[in-house]
Structures are given as structure tokens and as C-alpha cells.
Amino acid sequence: MTDTTVAHPSGAPNYQALMARRLSWLFGGVVLLVISGIADILIGPAFLNVGDVVMALFSPDSAAPMVRIIVHDIRLPMTLMAVLVGMSLGVAGVHMQTILNNPLASPYTLGFSAAAGFGAALAILTGITLPFLPIMTVPVAAFLMSSFAAFLVYGFARMRAMSPEVMVLAGIATLFLFQSLQSMVQYLASPEVLQAIVFWLFGSLLKASWTNVPIVAGIFVICIMALMPNIWQLTALRLGDERAAAIGVNVRNLRAKVFIIVALLTAGAVAFVGTIGFIGLVAPHIARILVGEDQRILLPMAAITGALTMTLASILSKIITPGGVIPIGIVTAVIGVPFLFTLIIYGHRRHW
């Protein structure tokens, strides 16, 4: 222990103290997330008080049936969906930025969301339904198209040794391609269909239900488990490809694997709620400013900042128009940008 005490003559915190500080940020984030999650459930067209909501959450049997139905069947799935989508996009964004070595990268910039939008628009336009699960048609179309976009980018990148520059270029080209296709579908659509498409594209939590929340949760858990063995290698990648390779990282394989995971996380998240791309850009930066680059902390922190931004955006979307709900995709940037700017200006740490 003595040598670690000697280790900081400058008065700078030693490693244990640094980790403790980061963990306290993480803990603080969790507390805030719980508070904003409960607030999100509280706020809505029907007025509920805190006591009723807490009771409906923790002992549903003793709550009034009306309250139980509102909390349990309507608001809780929406809040959970907000949290899960925020976590998925936060994690997807942080790893997209890491593997592409680019602070501007996000699932959105690589066209995954645009492709999901096109898939959904196409399904709405054609009116095709899945044989057994008609309700899942649009999400499945969005998921498949998003995966297809990822496959396109991946294919190009694979041909060029998974070079980050090629991935970014192919991704942006894919973004434009699917945006054009999406515009074409909108152009061809009748006014009623167009309205449905535009509503989907805005991004909304209204379709959250006990059927789709577990699916997003399942995808998230699987992806996180797949990332875990590579957590230190992802940290090492921030030293640059050459140095990471020199300490034993198989950079090309790592990049390929993480790219697939990011694509899956994004597709899973946007399939049910529409194109909410912004979280994937801003949440990782907020997390990085707060806790640094150690992925053991950065990964959960990005998930929490993503989820927090989503729940706060959800609250805002409900209080802007009393009695109504503005699609959440419209307000995420309104919440995220001021927060990010504040941290960039006042934060001690460089943001990239």
C-alpha cells in the first residue's frame, strides 16, 4: 500500500481513488435513472400520485385496478422501452465510435436507422402483414432492412481489411441510399399512409408493450454478454490500431465482431420505436467526459446516459403538450444537446 501512496507526489488521485470516483458517477447515474424512470411513469394524461404509482409498481395486488392498468399495462412498458432503447443506443454508439476511431460515428451516421426507416415505410406502404404476428410486421421489416444495411457496409469493409475509413464512407453512402429510398416511398404513398410513415419515422414509445419490451431486453443482454470478453481489448483499441495490435489485439477480428453487435443492438432498438438516432451520438460523449475511456465503466455509463436521456426526453414529450404526447424522437436532441454542450464547456476532460 505504501508504494501507491508514494505514487502520487503531485497530489493527483491514485488509481483506486480514480476508480472510486468513476464508480460514484456510475452509481449517481443509476440513482438519477431510477428517479427519472419513476417520474416518467408518474407523468401522463391521467393524473396519478407518487404513492399510488409506487404501490402499483411494487405491490400491484393492493393497488386500485385503474391505477394498476395505467401503470402496469401502459406506462411501465413505455418507460422500460425508453430505458432499453436508450441503453442499446448508448452502448451501440460508444462502440461504433471506438471501432471506427471517430467521434462523429453513431448508429445513425452509418445508415442503420435510415435503413430501418425504409424497411418500416415499405411495410406500411405495401400493407403486407406477417402470417402469424401481423402486429410485428413493421418492426420485423425495420429490423431486416437495418441488418441488410449493416451487411452492406460490413461486406465493403471486409473487402478492404475492415479499414475504419472504408466503413465510414460505405456507411454514409448507405445512409444516403436509404434516405432516398425512404423519400421515394413517402412520395408514392397516399396521404393517410404518408402520415403513418412520418409518425413512425419521428420515433415513438407508444407501441411499447409486454410483447416487444422483452425482445429488446433479450437482444441487449445477448449483445452485452458477447461484448464482455473483449472489454479490455476495446479499451486498448483507443491506443490506435498499431499499438493495440502490438499488445496482442486482433484488431481486424475485433472490429468485425463489434460491428455486428452494434448493428444488432441498433436494429433491435429502432425496430420498435422508430428512428431515434441522436442518443447514439450524444450519450457516449457524455459518458466519456464523466468516466474516461476504461470500457468496464464506460460501457455501463453510456448505457445509463442513453437511458437517462431517453427517459428525460419521454417526460418532456409528455409535458410540452398537456394531454398529448409529442413523438420522442423529436425531443431527444432538445434534451441531449444542451447537456452535452454544458459538459464540453465546463468538463475538465477532453471529450475525444
Add this chain to the structure above:
Amino acid sequence: MLEIRNLNVTYKVATVLQDISITLEPGQITALIGCNGSGKSTMLKAIAGLLPMSGQIRLAGQALTQETAHQNITYMPQETSATSSLTVLEVVLLGRLGSLGMIVPKQLVNEAYQALSAFGLLSLQARTLDAISGGQRQLVYLAQAMFRNPRVLLLDEPTAALDLRHQLLVLETMQRFAVETNGVVVVAMHDLTLAAQFSDQMIGLNNGSVQACGKPEHVMTSDNLREMYKIEAEVNRTMLGHLQVTPLRATH
């Protein structure tokens, strides 16, 4: 002993290294010299198992696989620019990537502190990589390389970004490493006088082939320098017996 036999490296269609065969003794420092593009970095990377190549490399009689190369050989790249906000201590810790789990043992952290203190970097340990100078970064990377406890240390122009005192610090550390651990050290350098002063053996590369190999005084001759660097240079001994190169002019 590190034996390299018939090492060839080809990028697409161009042959970058041609039929290199050399033997590197433990406890000795080998300086790798040659002009820009002569294949110095490629040779170091190929030995470290970071490039596809053909030929045999044996360490202490054992043929190297990709895995044993990673375990025993540490290559330190030349590039020192950084956009990362990893802290100095984290960079050193990453040197033992294989031993890092969800919890980093205190023992490992203490060893990382010791690696930093060997270079007088303790006061920087909590600073981020993008907040220190290029020379300091070079020392941090060297501390990381030492932290790996390699048997073979391959350094690509480790003194390039450093002032004289730090250059000596790096070279003395290298010397201590070679003697104390009986390790093999290969260092690519552009400062020929310093290279001669600190090396036991010298390899001169010219267009991907070995121009000359042996004791510094045999490799660093006016004739070899003319061939390798396309320069006229005077090679003298100082009063203390050190080899000194005075570059005169570039030839055409």
C-alpha cells in the same frame, strides 16, 4: 538467441524485405539503421508477428508461433500522436492485456506504478494521454513495453521525439533491460552517432536487404553510408573512442 532465417515480406506485389538472415544475441543491443523506406519498421513488425511473412524465426531454439511471438516479443511503434483520453497509468496497465479482468489486481497496479517510476513519470500517472507532450507519451509507451516483461524488445525510433536527456534515459533503460534480463533488444534509429554508442551490433538495411551486419565500426563506414543513405559522410573516433558521423552532403 533470436535467429532469423530467410525472412521475406511482400506488400501486394512489392517485395519490402528480401531474404534477411541474422542472429541476435541475448543481452545485446542491435541497432537497425537505414534510410526512410529501407524496411526497418517492416522488419521489426515482421519479427513481432504483426505482418504476414515467410521465413523462420526461432527464439532460444524454438520456432515462434503467432501466440508465442505475442507473449515474448514486444514491438513499440514509432507513431506517438494520440487522440485518446486514457490515463497514463491505464496505458501502462494495458501492456498486460491478457491479465486484465473485470477487477484489476492491486499487485498489477503497483507494478504499473513501478514501471512509471522507472521513467520518472509518476507525477503524470493520472494525466490523460492527450494532455502530455509527445516526448512524455514516448516514455509512457516505453514504460508500457517494459511492463510487458518481454524477452525481445523491438523499438521503432524510440528517441525520435525526445530531447537529449530523455534520449539518454531511453537508451540507458534499454541497456539496463538487455543486461539485467538478458533480453534481446533491436532498436531502429536515425541518429547514427548515438546508435553506434549504445549498440553492440549494427544492421544496415538498404532497399529491404542487409547491406552490412556486425560491430558498429564495421557497419558504419563512409562506403556503407554512401550506399545506404546516398550521402557523403565522415566517420571518426572521438578522443574518448566513440564513433562519430559527420554528414557532409547528399549525393545524386
